Amino acid sequence: xxxxxxxxxxxxxxxxxxxxxxxxxxxxxxxxxxxxxxxxxxxxxxxxxxxxxxxxxxxxxxxxxxxxxxxxxxxxxxxxxxxxxxxxxxxxxxxxxxxxxxxxxxxxxxxxxxxxxxxxxxxxxxxxxxxxxxxxxxxxxxxxxxxxxxxxxxxxxxxxxxxxxxxxxxxxxxxxxxxxxxxxxxxxxxxxxxxxxxxxxxxxxxxxxxxxxxxxxxxxxxxxxxxxxxxxxxxxxxxxxxxxxxxxxxxxxxxxxxxxxxxxxxxxxxxxxxxxxxxxxxxxxxxxxxxxxxxxxxxxxxxxxxxxxxxxxxxxxxxxxxxxxxxxxxxxxxxxxxxxxxxxxxxxxxxxxxxxxxxxxxxxxxxxxxxxxxxxxxxxxxxxxxxxxxxxxxxxxxxxxxxxxxxxxxxx
Amino acid sequence: xxxxxxxxxxxxxxxxxxxxxxxxxxxxxxxxxxxxxxxxxxxxxxxxxxxxxxxxxxxxxxxxxxxxxxxxxxxxxxxxxxxxxxxxxxxxxxxxxxxxxxxxxxxxxxxxxxxxxxxxxxxxxxxxxxxxxxxxxxxxxxxxxxxxxxxxxxxxxxxxxxxxxxxxxxxxxxxxxxxxxxxxxxxxxxxxxxxxxxxxxxxxxxxxxxxxxxxxxxxxxxxxxxxxxxxxxxxxxxxxxxxxxxxxxxxxxxxxxxxxxxxxxxxxxxxxxxxxxxxxxxxxxxxxxxxxxxxxxxxxxxxxxxxxxxxxxxxxxxxxxxxxxxxxxxxxxxxxxxxxxxxxxxxxxxxxxxxxxxxxxxxxxxxxxxxxxxxxxxxxxxxxxxxxxxxxxxxxxxxxxxxxxxxxxxxx
Numbered sequence: 089x090x091x092x093x094x095x096x097x098x099x100x101x102x103x104x105x106x107x108x109x110x111x112x113x114x115x116x117x118x119x120x121x122x123x124x125x126x127x128x129x130x131x132x133x134x135x136x137x138x139x140x141x142x143x144x145x146x147x148x149x150x151x152x153x154x155x156x157x158x159x160x161x162x163x164x165x166x167x168x169x170x171x172x173x174x175x176x177x178x179x180x181x182x183x184x185x186x187x188x189x190x191x192x193x194x195x196x197x198x199x200x201x202x203x204x205x206x207x208x209x210x211x212x213x214x215x216x217x218x219x220x221x222x223x224x225x226x227x228x229x230x231x232x233x234x235x236x237x238x239x240x241x242x243x244x245x246x247x248x249x250x251x252x253x254x255x256x257x258x259x260x261x262x263x264x265x266x267x268x269x270x271x272x273x274x275x276x277x278x279x280x281x282x283x284x285x286x287x288x289x290x291x292x293x294x295x296x297x298x299x300x301x302x303x304x305x306x307x308x309x310x311x312x313x314x315x316x317x318x319x320x321x322x323x324x325x326x327x328x329x330x331x332x333x334x335x336x337x338x339x340x341x342x343x344x345x346x347x348x349x350x351x352x353x354x355x356x357x358x359x360x361x362x363x364x365x366x367x368x369x370x371x372x373x374x375x376x377x378x379x380x381x382x383x384x385x386x387x388x389x390x391x392x393x394x395x396x397x398x399x400x401x402x403x404x405x406x407x408x409x410x411x412x413x414x415x416x417x418x419x420x421x422x423x424x425x426x427x428x429x430x431x432x433x434x435x436x437x438x439x440x441x442x443x444x445x446x447x448x449x450x451x452x453x454x455x456x457x458x459x460x461x462x463x464x465x466x467x468x469x470x471x472x473x474x475x476x477x478x479x480x481x482x483x484x485x486x487x488x489x490x491x492x493x494x495x496x497x498x499x500x
Numbered sequence: 501x502x503x504x505x506x507x508x509x510x511x512x513x514x515x516x517x518x519x520x521x522x523x524x525x526x527x528x529x530x531x532x533x534x535x536x537x538x539x540x541x542x543x544x545x546x547x548x549x550x551x552x553x554x555x556x557x558x559x560x561x562x563x564x565x566x567x568x569x570x571x572x573x574x575x576x577x578x579x580x581x582x583x584x585x586x587x588x589x590x591x592x593x594x595x596x597x598x599x600x601x602x603x604x605x606x607x608x609x610x611x612x613x614x615x616x617x618x619x620x621x622x623x624x625x626x627x628x629x630x631x632x633x634x635x636x637x638x639x640x641x642x643x644x645x646x647x648x649x650x651x652x653x654x655x656x657x658x659x660x661x662x663x664x665x666x667x668x669x670x671x672x673x674x675x676x677x678x679x680x681x682x683x684x685x686x687x688x689x690x691x692x693x694x695x696x697x698x699x700x701x702x703x704x705x706x707x708x709x710x711x712x713x714x715x716x717x718x719x720x721x722x723x724x725x726x727x728x729x730x731x732x733x734x735x736x737x738x739x740x741x742x743x744x745x746x747x748x749x750x751x752x753x754x755x756x757x758x759x760x761x762x763x764x765x766x767x768x769x770x771x772x773x774x775x776x777x778x779x780x781x782x783x784x785x786x787x788x789x790x791x792x793x794x795x796x797x798x799x800x801x802x803x804x805x806x807x808x809x810x811x812x813x814x815x816x817x818x819x820x821x822x823x824x825x826x827x828x829x830x831x832x833x834x835x836x837x838x839x840x841x842x843x844x845x846x847x848x849x850x851x852x853x854x855x856x857x858x859x860x861x862x863x864x865x866x867x868x869x870x871x872x873x874x875x876x877x878x879x880x881x882x883x884x885x886x887x888x889x890x891x892x893x894x895x896x897x898x899x900x901x902x903x904x905x906x907x908x909x910x911x912x
Contacts, residue, residue, distance in 0.1 A: 146835045147832070148843070178861075179860030180860070211828060212831060318814065402899075410907070419559050419625065420557070429558040431559040444625065447594075448589060448625070448627070488904055489901035492901040492903075493901060495814070496900070
C-alpha cells in the first residue's frame with residue numbers, strides 16, 4: 089500500500105448498511121503483507137444467486153477460471169478473497185491451491201466447493217500456499233457477522249491508498265432493497281476490466297439470469313470505461329450476490345423487465361460507476377481525474393476507440409500531470425487511433441474552453457483561462473469530430489513520476 | 501534538448517563521407533530554440549530521385565501532406581527541415597506556411613516548388629511563421645556544401661540528446677556507392693512511424709519506383725518495429741534521395757532485382773535499422789534498450805501484436821526500469837493482446853534465462869542470475885507461445901520518471 093492517500097480520494101464515506109444474508113469476517117493471514125488484513129470471507133444464506141464478469145485476458149488466473157466454471161450453477165454460499173498474491177500464472181500448483189482453498193472454505197461454510205467463489209489479487213507468478221487459508225477459514229466462517237463492509241474493502245486492497253465502497257437503497261414493490269459494493273484497484277487497470285476486483289451484495293431476490301444481465305449491462309459504462317495504464321490484468325473480477333432475504337420482508341423478486349427491474353438495473357449501474365470512478369481516483373500516482381468525451385464520430389464504437397487512444401496516451405497523460413492544456417497531443421492521439429477523422433473538422437475542448445476548431449487553434453483561445461482550468465483536480469477533455477453522431481465517454485487519470493516510482497519497485 | 505546525454509548513446513560516431521550531389525547548410529533561425537541550429541537545407545543535383553514513407557496518422561501535418569502530393573513526380577532538388585515547430589494542426593495557416601516555405605526554397609535553390617520537400621518537428625498546433633525561412637534560405641542555398649552530415653543531424657534534433665547518423669558503402673558493378681542516413685526522434689514514437697524524421701542520401705542511381713520499393717521494405721523491420729511510448733505522431737517522415745552521381749564514375753544504375761539490387765536493399769535496411777535503434781536508445785528518459793521477441797505464435801501478425809502489447813505496456817516498461825525481471829507482467833501483456841495464447845504453453849525468457857515455462861515459474865529459476873542479467877543496459881525479453889511458427893521482433897526502452905518529467909513540462 090502506498091504511504092499517502094491519493095489527493096483525489098473521497099472526503100467522506102457513506103454509512104454502509106447491513107445486508108441480510110451477508111456475513112463478513114476478515115483476518116491477517118500474512119499471505120504476503122504484514123500488519124494488515126489480507127483475507128476476506130463472506131458467507132451467504134442459502135438461496136443466494138450469483139453473477140459475474142471477468143477479465144478477457146487470454147492468460148486468466150486460476151481463481152477466474154474456477155469462478156467461470158461454477159457460474160452456470162448460479163448459487164453461492166461463500167466468497168473468499170485474498171490480497172498480496174494473485175495466484176496467476178501458477179500452473180498446476182495454482183489450480184491445486186484454488187481447489188484446496190475452495191475445499192477449506194466449503195468445509196468451513198458447510199457448503200459444497202461448487203458454491204464457493206474465489207478471488208486473488210497481488211503479485212503474479214508466485215505460487216499461492218493454501219495453508220493460511222486452511223488455518224483461518226473455519227474461524228472466519230464462525231465469526232462472520234452482519235455489516236463490516238469497510239473491513240471487507242480494506243482486506244482486499246493492494247496498492248490502493250483508500251478503501252472503496254458504495255451503497256444504494258431503492259424502493260420497490262413491498263419495501264426497499266439495498267445494494268452495497270466494494271472494489272479495489274490502482275494499477276494494471278484498463279477496460280475489459282483491470283485488477284480490479286469488485287463485489288456487489290444485495291438483499292434483493294434476483295434470479296441468476298436477471299442478475300447476470302444486469303451486471304453485464306452495468307459493467308459496460310463503468311468498469312469497462314476506465315483505464316489507468318491500459319494494462320488489462322489477468323485477474324479482473326466483478327461479481328454480484330443477491331441473497332433474496334428481502335422476500336421475507338414481503339419484497340417481491342426483481343422481474344426480468346419493467347419499472348422495478350429498471351430501478352434495480354440503474355442502482356447497480358450507479359454503484360458500479362461510483363466504484364469505477366473511485367478506482368480511477370486511486371490510480372497509482374494519480375493527481376488528476378480525467379473524463380474523456382468523444383462526440384461526432386462515425387459510430388459509438390469508433391468514438392470509443394478514439395477515446396481510448398486519448399485516455400491511454402502517455403503524452404496526453406503526462407501533459408495533464410503538468411497541468412498543460414496540450415491539445416496538440418490530443419490531436420496526435422485522435423490521429424493515432426486510426427479511426428475516420430478529418431483534421432480540419434476537429435474541435436477540442438478542455439472543460440468548456442474550446443481550444444481548437446476547424447483544424448487550428450481557436451481564435452478566442454485564452455492561455456490564461458485554460459491554464460487556470462487545468463489546475464482543477466477533475467478535468468474534462470472533449471473532442472468533437474464533426475462526422476456523425478457516435479459518442480463515448482471514458483475516465484482515466486494522469487501519468488506521473490509516482491506511477492513510475494511505484495511500479496519500478498513493485499515486486500519486492 | 502535534454503541536459504544530459506542518454507546513457508545508451510553510442511560511444512563513437514562514424515566518419516560520414518561526402519555524397520556527391522548532396523550539399524548541406526544549417527542555420528540558427530530562432531524558430532523556437534535559441535542558441536542552436538534549427539534549420540537544415542539540403543540541395544540536390546538535377547536528376548535526384550526521391551522516395552518517402554509517412555505517418556499513417558489520420559491527422560497528418562501540413563508538410564507531410566505537401567510531400568505526399570509531390571512524391572509521384574519523384575524528383576527532388578531541395579529538402580528543408582526545421583525543428584521546434586511541427587507545423588501540425590495549423591489549418592489554413594499551416595498550409596500557407598508550407599507553400600511559402602517551399603516557394604522560398606525553390607527561389608533559393610533555383611528549382612520549382614514541386615521539387616522541394618519539407619519536414620517540421622516540434623510543437624504541434626502553433627502557427628509556423630515562414631519569415632525565418634525566407635530570411636535564411638537564399639544564404640543557406642548559396643553556402644551549402646559537401647559533407648556536413650553531423651551538422652544536419654544536429655539541426656533537426658528536438659528532445660534528442662545526441663545526433664543520429666549511419667553510413668554504409670557497398671561495392672557494386674563499376675565501383676562503390678555510399679548511403680548516409682540521419683534521424684531524429686525521442687518522444688511520440690511508435691510503429692507506423694513516429695516523430696521521427698529520417699533522411700537517407702545516396703550517390704547511387706536509383707529509379708524512383710525501385711527506391712520507393714526499397715524504402716517500404718526497409719521501414720518494415722526498422723522504424724515500424726520500434727516504439728518508445730506508443731504515441732504515433734502526426735509528422736513521421738522517412739525519405740530517401742538518390743543523386744545518381746555515381747553514374748559519372750561508371751557505376752550502373754541499381755536495377756529492380758538481382759544481386760546488386762539486393763545489396764542496395766540490404767544496405768538501406770541496415771542503415772534504417774541502425775538509426776531506428778539509435779532513436780530507441782534516445783527515448784525520453786530511457787536507461788534500457790529492450791528487444792522484444794515473440795515466437796511460436798499462430799502467425800507473424802499475431803506475434804507482432806503480442807510483441808507490441810509487451811513493448812507498449814507501462815507495467816512491463818517500469819519493471820525494466822526497476823531492473824526487475826517481472827515476468828508476471830509479461831504474462832499480463834501477452835494476455836492483454838487478445839491474440840491466441842495458451843497460458844500453460846508459454847515460455848518466457850530474459851536474455852537466455854528461461855524464467856517461466858508450462859504455465860508457471862521455471863523450476864531452474866535463479867533470482868540471482870536473472871537479477872544480475874537485468875543490470876545490463878541492453879536486454880532481451882523473449883516469449884514463445886508454443887502454438888505455431890509466427891514470429892516478430894520489436895525494440896523499445898523502459899519507462900522512467902524522467903520520461904514523465906520531460907513530458908509534463910514540454911510545451912514551454
